[in-house]
Amino acid sequence: MILNFSTSARISSLKSVISGSMFVRMCPVLLLGAAALFVPACGTSYSYAYGDGSGGYPYDWKVLLKGDSLDAWKVFPSETKGDAPVTWTAKNNLLFCSGTPAGYIATVSEFTNFELELEWCFDPSKGAGNSGVLLRVQQKDEIWPKSMEAQLQSRHAGDIWNIGDFPAKVDPARTQGRHTIRMGECAEAPLGVWNRYRIVMNGGRLEMYVNGELQNVATDVAVLPGRIALQSEGSYIMFRNIRVRELGNATKGAAEAGK
Structure with a gap:
């Protein structure tokens, strides 16, 4: 099913988000170590139950980013x-x-x-950016590895890219080649504002939500163990609140279960 949202509905939704679940917090420029990498912090944030990534997550969630540590990650190229x-x-x-x-x-x-849940923000002083979240990433390491990509390119978050002919079915009406565009209108916040991705990969079903709105679905996705990866793709980008919880036996996804 393809979701369509009227302009008035989107404006109403945005007003509700700004007045309710979002808060404004202006942050100073950050200086990162000896490399003297200056990155302006994003100033507006989706506020949700688990805070700023420093702790307090339910027991079944695994926090993938804590403090200054990258122990849970491996960089490619090294x-x-x-x-x-x-x-x-x-x-x-x-x-x-x-x-x-x-x-x-x-x-x-x-x-x-x-x-998987995470938040991302592009540097507003540098304009629109590009990145992606790679799911069920297979060996070997290469650019780019066989996987399903949840797009992060500005104004295209929620699109799917199939990398390396990963077995999956998508809506043919929204697909050209390896690219499946999102359902309906863009759900991203303005440039320089933190956005939130929620991605459910359960059995053969993939669901992708941007700021709480279902943006894409794939079915019959190959059920293979794989890594989760974030792309470096030509743009400054910041991530936070990266957490994952493993699901048991494959069940219906959230959208499917609600039918």
């Missing part, structure tokens, strides 16, 4: 912290990506059936 530029930096529960060179940071652990 980096050294000598004179070479560092693409990925963690600081105070935030993950910063410089955007160059092209590559990704992937979880050390593999996940098959899971629910």
Whole structure:
């Protein structure tokens, strides 16, 4: 089913979000280590029950980013912290990506059936950006690895890209080649505002939500263990509140179960 939202409904929804679940918090420019990487912090945030990533998550969620540690992740291509530029930096529960060179940071652990939540924000001083969340990432490491991509390109979050002919079925009416556009209108907040992705990969069903709105569905997705990865794709981008919980035996997804 393709969702359509009227302009008036979207404006009403945005007003509700701004007055209710969002709060404004202006942050100073952050200085990251010896590399002196200046990144303006995003100033508006979706506020939800589990705060800023520093703790307090329910027991069944695994926090993938804590403090300044990247112990749960592995970078490809590999980096050294000598004179070479560092693409990925963690600081105070935030993950910063410089955007160059092209590559990704992937979880050390593999996940098959899971629910993933994260927030992202592009640097508003640099304009629209590009990145993606890679799901069920298969070996070997390459650019780009076989996986299902949840798009993060500005104004295209919620699109699906199929990388390496990953077995899956999508709506043919919204698909051209490997690219399946989202359902309905863009659900992203304005540039420079934190957005929230919720991704459910359960059995052969993939559901993708942007700021609480269902944006895409795939079915008959190959049920394979794989890593979760974030792309470095030419743009400065920040991530936070990255958490995952493993699901048991495959069940109906949230949207399907509500029918």
